[in-house]
Amino acid sequence: MAKILDRLLLFIYSLSVGTLSVIAILLLSGVLPRSLEIRNWETAYIAVIVAAVILFLLSIRFFYISIRRERTSSLSVDQRTEYGDIQISMETIENLSLKAAGRVKGIRDLRSRIRVSQAGLEIMIRGVVDGEHSLPLLTSEVQRQVHEYVQDTTGVPVADVSVYIANLAQAPSFKSRVE
Template identity: 65%
Template sequence: MAKILDRLLLFVYSLSIGILSVIAILLLTDAVPLDLNVIREKNLYIAAWVVAVVMFLLSIRFFYISVKRERGSLPSIDQRTEYGDIQISVDTIENLSYKAATRVRGIKEVKTRIRITEAGLEIVVRALVDGETSIPALTEEVQKQVHDHVEEITGIPVSYVSVYIANLVHSPAVKSRVE
């Protein structure tokens, strides 16, 4: 909603500045007869022309920005096949990484980040673990699962998977009641 309001305000602003600068240009060219004795000084006259033209050009630019459509500018990975182009968003790959990492037993909370390099994707997985599974075995399993799942689903080579174990999740202890 805020973007729509901002665009509307920019549209109104650019339109009003454009109209005022056109009026100033018409007055300076004597297209509209008006006695402007104050502006007959040459330096002031040139400055008024420059300001009017610059304001008109700025109003055109602002008008264009206010009415142009936004294209999805989310980062993506582009691939070309014999049938055409494929674009996969970075968010999609992050979600695939998340899905693969959460399938590993012992992983509780996951955040993923993707970096695109020449060698392929670099994936960073930040996880919380339950503390009951060997961390080296757990991280190796996460790396393997994320690497294989992302490559299999997207067809994009994964060059590196880094796993950062942030902390342990303390699960509430269930007390059994003996009667």
């Protein structure tokens, strides 16, 4: 929402500065007469002061936007090797954990969430099970697969893999039809 508002303000600001620039060029070049007949000078001065204050406030806002740090940059895990720096996005680690968990039969509709702690990555896997497998065996297999795959693939230590079983998938029931 803030970006849309900033774009709208930038549009208004650009339009205002452009209009004032054209008027100044036309006045200074002599195309427009310098002695415009203004009946109420006090109202004209107030309008000019209000416009100047608004343009000044918009200028301050755009100056702030230009120097502030962008907080929406994507999060990543950073590593330093002998050859240089490596950055792995959190989205990549989430996709790797989903790929590993998806290899385990009996679990589906997976989602993952990643947090970085001092000990390493903390991975939370959420899924739905089919109900045909033992839950302790299924969840421990998901934990093992995700832990090994993410750690081997990224080289980042995995501290914890939590598995949350959200629901049991309902098997579709078919009614036999007699004709």
